[in-house]
Amino acid sequence: MGRPPCCEKSGVKKGPWTPEEDIILVSYIQEHGPGNWRNIPTNTGLLRCSKSCRLRWTNYLRPGIKRGNFTEHEEKMIIHLQALLGNRWAAIASYLPQRTDNDIKNYWNTHLKKKLNNNKKVEGHDDRQEGTSASSSSSQSKIIKGQWERRLQTDIHTAKQALCDALSLDTTPNNKNNNNNPPPHDQDQQPPSVQTPTTYASSAENIAKLLQNWMKNSPKSTSSSSSKITYMSSLNNNLSIGAVSSSSPSEGTVNVTPGQGLDSIFSFNSSNNSDVSQSVSVDEGGNFSTPENHNNNNNNNAGIYQVESKPNLPDFKPENGNFQEESKQNMETQQVPLTMLEKWLLEDANAQAEQEDQLMGIGMGMGMTLAETNDLF
DNA sequence: AATGCACACAACCGCAGAGAT
DNA sequence: GATCTCTGCGGTTGTGTGCAT
Numbered sequence: 001m002g003r004p005p006c007c008e009k010s011g012v013k014k015g016p017w018t019p020e021e022d023i024i025l026v027s028y029i030q031e032h033g034p035g036n037w038r039n040i041p042t043n044t045g046l047l048r049c050s051k052s053c054r055l056r057w058t059n060y061l062r063p064g065i066k067r068g069n070f071t072e073h074e075e076k077m078i079i080h081l082q083a084l085l086g087n088r089w090a091a092i093a094s095y096l097p098q099r100t101d102n103d104i105k106n107y108w109n110t111h112l113k114k115k116l117n118n119n120k121k122v123e124g125h126d127d128r129q130e131g132t133s134a135s136s137s138s139s140q141s142k143i144i145k146g147q148w149e150r151r152l153q154t155d156i157h158t159a160k161q162a163l164c165d166a167l168s169l170d171t172t173p174n175n176k177n178n179n180n181n182p183p184p185h186d187q188d189q190q191p192p193s194v195q196t197p198t199t200y201a202s203s204a205e206n207i208a209k210l211l212q213n214w215m216k217n218s219p220k221s222t223s224s225s226s227s228k229i230t231y232m233s234s235l236n237n238n239l240s241i242g243a244v245s246s247s248s249p250s251e252g253t254v255n256v257t258p259g260q261g262l263d264s265i266f267s268f269n270s271s272n273n274s275d276v277s278q279s280v281s282v283d284e285g286g287n288f289s290t291p292e293n294h295n296n297n298n299n300n301n302a303g304i305y306q307v308e309s310k311p312n313l314p315d316f317k318p319e320n321g322n323f324q325e326e327s328k329q330n331m332e333t334q335q336v337p338l339t340m341l342e343k344w345l346l347e348d349a350n351a352q353a354e355q356e357d358q359l360m361g362i363g364m365g366m367g368m369t370l371a372e373t374n375d376l377f
Numbered sequence: 378a379a380t381g382c383a384c385a386c387a388a389c390c391g392c393a394g395a396g397a398t
Numbered sequence: 399g400a401t402c403t404c405t406g407c408g409g410t411t412g413t414g415t416g417c418a419t
Contacts, residue, residue, distance in 0.1 A: 014388080014389075015388075015413085016414090035404095035405095037405080038403080051390090051404095051405090052388075052389075054404095055388070056387090056388085059387075060388095087408065087409085088407085088408085089408065090407060101406095101407075101408085102387080102388085102408095103386085107385095107386095109385095110384070111385090
């Protein structure tokens with residue numbers, strides 16, 4: 001039996017998301033948490049298919065997503081993991097928690113695949129199958145066994161992640177829907193205790209960046225007394241953002257008033273290593289303001305964002321799972337005494353750094369020679 | 378300045394698995 | 399057990415942008 005489409009084909013908007021749509025989506029998720037994607041279009045008035053909402057969230061708006069250029073280390077990791085796991089991008093992404101599978105997939109298709117192909121041409125190697133983890137081994141049973149082992153390894157990793165998530169859920173009672181946080185293993189740069197506070201505010205950061213880009217394109221952004229968002233394309237340099245509201249009176253209607261909700265969403269501090277604070281705020285008239293010298297692109301710092309909370313924000317109560325509360329909870333999580341399992345996980349995280357090196361080694365043994373990978377760089 | 382091309386990336390599509398009914 | 403629904407995943411496409419001609 002065929003599956004019905006996730007949404008009505010008629011009247012569904014496609015194509016790039018506008019900042020307003022992002023705001024509406026984030027506002028809704030902020031209040032209700034991710035999940036129940038099917039209800040989001042009806043509850044928010046978004047003319048988007050539920051699937052599109054989910055993808056937009058997971059690939060772009062979700063907290064903790066690192067955008068911008070891939071580091072050399074990440075690149076190597078991807079190459080080796082691809083050799084190890086094949087095109088299982090989600091599994092690969094689990095080793096690079098701040099990257100989405102879509103991001104990795106795109107990066108592979110646009111950069112690394114060519115790099116490898118060129119490298120193969122130079123070396124005259126032609127035996128490594130593209131898109132699969134297995135090289136053209138002489139023994140098929142070896143391939144099957146290898147694939148099975150690799151899958152098992154990934155499954156173990158996934159199970160550990162699930163355990164990590166479960167632990168964080170235990171300490172954060174309002175995290176029922178918070179399964180979209182990146183996996184706890186961040187072997188890239190940060191120690192496990194630092195990368196924990198991934199917050200919704202980070203997703204506000206993503207939107208803030210987006211808005212800043214948008215405003216760069218439309219420098220004459222103006223305020224308006226309109227109580228509803230009216231999206232004027234950046235072509236006509238006219239931005240009018242007052243409040244996000246939905247025509248749908250049903251439960252979950254997004255209604256953010258100027259100076260309150262949006263302020264809460266877009267005003268935050270970034271405390272990264274350089275202690276550079278960044279903020280995008282909305283004043284009472286619905287105007288956005290940003291620091292002039294804010295570098296909004298290619299921000300590779302996984303900064304810890306804390307929302308500037310205003311004392312009286314009725315729509316953003318803790319039980320609603322708002323940004324600042326979750327951020328607070330995550331911060332508290334760091335101070336929770338370690339349980340045995342947590343200790344084990346921390347040890348595991350430390351061991352994972354070593355595992356990376358081993359992965360490199362395993363990758364070598366699975367169709368990619370040391371020369372092949374090293375010559376890439 | 379206009380055109381064509383290549384590239385990068387966001388978004389879409391379809392399938393499959395898992396859980397609910 | 400059959401069916402329905404939701405979600406995750408990987409492949410592919412569409413579109414914007416920059417560069418070369």
